[in-house]
Amino acid sequence: MSFDVTAFRAHFPSLDSGLAFFDGPGGTQTPRPVAEAIMATMTSPISNRGTVSATELRAGQVVADFRAAYADLLGVPADGIVHGRSATQLTYDFSRHLAKTWRPGDEIVVSRLDHDSNIRPWLQAATAAGVTVRWLEIDPATTELILPDSFSERTRLVAVTAASNVLGTVPPIRRIADLAHAAGALLYVDGVHYAAHRFVDVPALGADLFVCSPYKFFGPHCGVLAADPALLASLWPDKLIPSSDAVPERFEFGTLPYEQLAGATAAVSFLAASSPASQSSSPSSSFSSRRAGLERSFQAVHAHESMLRARVESGLGAFAVHSVAADRTPTLLVSLDGRDARDIQKFLAARDVLAPAGSFYAHEPFEALQLPNPSLRIGLAAYNTVGEVDRLLDGLSASVA
CATH class of the missing domain: 3.40.640.10 (Type I PLP-dependent aspartate aminotransferase-like (Major domain))
Known part of the structure; x- marks a missing residue:
């Protein structure tokens, strides 16, 4: 299944900067529909959730749309979706x-x-x-x-x-x-x-509780937990007396950030509209069709990212590659004997190629495998191109010359 990376990139204003972003595992760039959803919600007439005014009802709809979107993304009921700060x-x-x-x-x-x-x-x-x-x-x-x-x-x-x-x-x-x-x-x-x-299909994976972060796939900074509502109903958090006892609300402490939820919703709909079969569709596709669009989009993106990963791997030359599992994402941890990865990061950044160095909160893998700390992480995302990969490889080659 083909993926039109040029059409996809056109939605990301930051990509016009000329920077090549290989730092996606730490957080991706933001497409225009997500930013517009955040701004529209923040500037619209809106209040805390309630059942009387139009502004209260609008807040409730933003929350409902968020739960429906992540139900579609993760394959669980909408009342099994919990929002969190991270x-x-x-x-x-x-x-x-x-x-x-x-x-x-x-x-x-x-x-x-x-x-x-x-x-x-x-x-x-x-x-x-x-x-x-x-x-x-x-x-x-x-x-x-x-x-x-x-x-x-x-x-x-x-x-x-x-x-x-x-x-x-x-x-x-x-x-x-x-x-x-x-x-x-x-x-x-x-x-x-x-x-x-x-x-993602949480029930098929067999996960009882599953967490993800929308800012890793083009959304705003927040976290989402998915679970069977019956499991959530069996758990009681410490909470304020006046706050809701309902699932999933009882796990969400304080007033929800409605603008953030709207942006997270837009990220899911944007992804669903990014498959070859859906690119002519509006990012506000109906909830009933959104999960099918997501499956098509992820299939197309996976093929695109896998092609880019193979191109990176074929050109790493003297670099040691620590990512060797049979099944893995398009993320490569590499190092070069005798060189501090932070120096290579700075060399690439001077060429407008962004690949970070560090241990990335992966304390246990670095200790268990005795990985060089810091190492360079090359993280591919859907918006990366063959041309950007070649710029990365040219920079890596020049860094050891």
Whole structure:
């Protein structure tokens, strides 16, 4: 399935800067429809949600549209969608909610592959609750997780990423889900990096709770959690007495940022309208057709990004490539012996090519695999082009000349 990258790029004002952005894993650029949705909401007559005035009803509609959009994106019911300030904040919140049900002698499982936001909240909650922590280790030869034959019947939670934000490794989430559920445990999936590159079907993955971040796929800075509403109904957060007890509202603390929700909604509709079959459609396509559009768009984007990744890999020359898993996203972690990756980052930036150096909150993978810290991360996004990849490769080659 072809992908018209030129037509896609035309929606992004920042791409007119001449900069080549290979920093997508840290946050993508913003298309015009998303910015316009934010501005239109902020400047429209709007109040806090209510049932009397038109302004109150408008606020309620913004929230309803947001939940419908992320239901379409993630494949769960709309009342299973929770807004948060970030995926990190949501994970901290739900670690506390879930830890209320843990008892000494229980176990949780975390992974060495994960971003620290899907490790530290669980470790801290486990310490407070007095439960044991088990680890899924990484095979250094493949950068893939080493899975057990089973989890203990004492396991209450397994927390794992759907895709590594530094290595791109995509673990077998469905298999992990089956192991977790066979032990009677819940599966919490960090889908922040995964949702930026793959079509998401939370029930098919087997995730009980799944978090993602719209700013990784052209939206504003916030987090979204998806779960079965029945599971959410079984959890009670610490909350204010007057605030709603309804699901999912009881997990959203304080007044919601309506303009942010509108921008996040627009990002989903923009993606749904970006497939070859949908590019003539308005970004405000109906909810009933949006999920089908999303699936087509992600198929087209995946093919485009995979082609670019292969081109990058073929031209890396003397650089060591640490991203080697069989199934992975278009994100490459590379290093050069004897060179500080920050110097290479600065060299590329002087050529208007942006590829960051660091460890990117992936503390455990860097420690487990003894990766050079900092390393250079090359993150491809849908708006990248062959010409930009060639500029990157030329810059990398010149940096070692």
